[in-house]
Amino acid sequence: MSRQSRRAAAVAGEEVPGVLWAIQPVDPAPVRPSTDIDPAIPLRARGGDAQAFAELVEFFHGRCLRYARYMLGNEEDAEDAVQDTFVRVYDHLGQFRPDARFEPWLFRILANRCRTVRERRRRRESLVITGELPAVAIDAPDNTRDMMEAVEAALKRLPTEQREAFLLRHVEDLSYEDMSVITGVRLSALRMRVKRACDTLRIRLEQER
Amino acid sequence: MHEEHDELIERTAEALRDRRMANPRLVSRILTAVEHRPRRWWRAMTWPSAPFSLTATAALAAAGLLLGFMTRQATEAPSRGLATQPGAQAIPLLPAARGSAEPAPVPVQFTLRAVRASQVALVGDFNGWSPTSTLLEPGQEPGTWSVTVPLSAGRHVYAFLVDGRTWMTDPRAQKARDLDFGRENSVLIVQAP
Secondary structure: OOHHHHHHHHHOOOOOOHHHHHHOOOOOOOOOOOOOOOOHHHHHHHOOOHHHHHHHHHHHHHHHHHHHHHHHOOHHHHHHHHHHHHHHHHHHHHHOOOOOOHHHHHHHHHHHHHHHHHHHHHHHHHHHOOOOOOOOHHHOOOOOOOHHHHHHHHHHOOOHHHHHHHHHHHHOOOOHHHHHHHHOOOHHHHHHHHHHHHHHHHHHHHHHO | OOOOOOHHHHHHHHHHHOOOOOOHHHHHHHHHHHHOOOOOOOOOOEOOOOOOOOOEEEEEOOHHHHHHHHHHHHHHOOOOOEEOOOOOOOEEOOOOOOOOOOOOOEEEEEEEEOOOOOOEEEEEHHHOOOOOOOEOEEOOOOOEEEEEEEEOOEEEEEEEEEOOOEEEOOOOOEEEEOOOOOOEEEEEEEOOO
16 A cells, blocks of 8 residues: 555545554645635524525625536526526425535535536437537637636536546545535545546646647 | 546646636526425435335225215315315315316325334325425224325335334335435336326
């Protein structure tokens, strides 16, 4: 077991001799403030406080829209998915456990809504499209495309599961434990998806330089 | 698997995070969409740890007879639009005015055997998952509960809520898991009369 894999195993909570963990240097990791909301607000909304629900929407809708936009690829579908998500949140707030965290609960609903929209769109498009779509311009980027467009194009080409894992981990800053709650996928599989997504993005973006 | 700190990946994520997505129009749309929705009040509920001895079934009960009765009631007194089931809360039988193309609801009897229960509610998509609006009545046989509810034709998802806290699916019905919330419910298909 390499140094890196020992350390990663320790992070994942697997059985690792404590002394090995203790002597491993810890890489500096960027620390960002918590992305979750004051836990009192979902509880107030759960109790029927309309203002608290409005605060939830105000606080989270931008991130939800960003995630849905990257997952679905267009604004209209993203807005529909986010609206549908918050309506479901409103309808089912009573099922939100007071001791749970709101952020993974919300993103689980959102991720499912995005999958539903994608599936619905896939079925709809399969009715009118026969055969493979032609290769799009992302294979031959024009010189005027900026970094953002290159990043979005590379992201869009990732398999859906890898894109989902990458966005949740690196853009939404969620822990692997929260991601597991959201996706229903095991930690080890999520780590693999994120790694593959990073490897693919790295190769594609370096080709663009 | 070690998650390396990679400058290119970090810059990529930063670029993706920087996308400004605040959208006041969407906030307004969402708040408008929920404004008139009924609140679904749920008390803390738990999965059953087998505290009840029960069997449950939902079945079409005397559909022809009861449907004929209710249709006649609605036809004779369309202005009322409501019929009261003995021992149960009044439930709209004809949601649309006479002459509407909407098919008449079909009465469905839900029964449950829960010996130690003191209250049993039927919760489902047809009553907004309300834990109080559709209570089952104790039957003549001790420990049995039942209620008859008029349902429109189509697929309905439901469950039983025992003593306000224990969520029970119908063991004889098809199950449907809600992916968003992880809770299992029962499914009933009502045929058009």
